[in-house]
Amino acid sequence: MNPVRVRFAPSPTGALHIGGVRTALYNYLLARKTGGTFILRIEDTDQTRYVPGAEKYIVEALEWCGLRPDEGPGFGGEFGPYRQSERKALYAKYAQVLIDRGEAYYAFDSAEDLQAARDQAEAKGETFKYGLETRMQMTNSLTLSAEETATRLAGEAGYTIRLKVPADEEVVINDLIRGEVTFKTNELDDKIMLKSDGMPTYHLANIVDDHLMEISHVIRGEEWLPSTAHHVLLYRALGWGDEMPTFAHLPLILKPTGKGKLSKRDGSRLGIPVFPLAWEGETPEDSFTGFREFGFLPEAVINFLAFLGWNPGTEQEMFSLDELCEAFSLERIGRSGARFDFQKAQWFNQQYIIAKSGTELAEMLRPLVTEKGYEVSDEFLSTASDLLKERVTFLSEFLETGYYLFEPVRSYDEKTIRKRWKPERTAAFNDLRQRLLNTTPYTATAIEATTKAFMADKELKFGDVLPILRIALSGTMKGPSVFDLMALLGQTTVEERLQTGIASFNKLHEELA
């Protein structure tokens, strides 16, 4: 059995889609599970669609997810270079091999010629296919004399090399996920192998590289299934038919609502991220937020993505990357497309946030805190994180829903004040303020004892006191335990807030009267 070598082979044409991340994840998991090698290969053969910065984005995205390649551009490895643009000569060489073996031919049809052929077919309600039935009507080395072919090859007009798909054969693919899939070669077109700019198409480059890099398993999206027949034919034509990799075509990730596969448009349409990291494109329409910027933890994204099309067969749902590596198997990948369920993603994130310690969260929150200009100690931030973590779904929410831990209360919940505040208790609450000022140490338990003693003396109930304190301290009825809140804010801040709070409540009460 050959060692497992898998590759993730994205095209640097923009931000890496979350579906691509899942493909990378599954490849990574198989590699780790089997002690194999995970390779990153950049498929930058389309010069017209190349986007500067996209490769960097891909690497950063993988890094954020914890999916470090064992080989790849900048990662080392014996099978490089790992950028296809740097392997151009190799593809030309194998294209020539195809020609020499009679498995491919030169084609001189211009883009206009091909368009005309397509238009003509469409007019008859058909689809043009450059292949078995049409190749002898086109302009290529099959229909031209050797002399004419030589002249054209030497000319300026350029040429492509097309695979000569054999007639009357059946290609059977044994897909690890789909089972046996059969194609008739008569249905297949003569795919271009080498473009007129000298660069290979995906098909040629992919097969050459997979072979040369000794790839054992091709794990990719289902959109590649239809062209897999061509790929098998190519392996055979190159004489590599006996050492083809095993194929596994992954189910697609579908839109959260509506029809079709998940697209970047769904992100902006539904206000949800569909990219791991934010992407700054040329235009606002081409710029997107990412899971990271949305406040997701990479662990949550990975766990969520792993379950989009795969499951362990047990009832365990929470998996660390290491646990996934252990539990993963290609056999347990499903066949049907999986809808992108953002609610589930949120749930995973919440679970992972809760599982983090205050210290860990504080570390992650620090950049956001700095950005906001808040000046708090690590200890404060850690405790604040502990108090808030069960109440947020996203990292970014800590500083939004819990802003009152870092700056003064912005506004009070009027409904609660109207319902709970009794101006005649002003004196009583001023007494409580005094008692709190005398409370030492200023801990949650001590504060609670002080407050309870106060309530007993004044014959007040929890409902009479706690909501008032809560509103004065945070402005809202939602939030952590009042006593924890007070201990965290500290004696001085609590005194300030109670003072301004009570004054505000009375003022509001007058206005309403």
Add this chain to the structure above:
RNA sequence: GGCCCCUUCGUCUAUCGGCUAGGACGCCAGGUUUUCAUCCUGGAAAGAGGGGUUCGAUUCCCCUAGGGGCUGCCA
């Protein structure tokens, strides 16, 4: 249109011929809690339709329907 793939609760899924069809998210109800959240308990919720094969089909086969992908000198 052609080719290929897919089809269990709203969603992600378990089931590899014996099912009172299980779990999770979401939803609803109740409980815990000074509030919110967390947490706990309970509930509603599924085998696309039609034929076969079989003692027995969600599970195997066929057809239909629906969904998806591909059909570029893009990947």
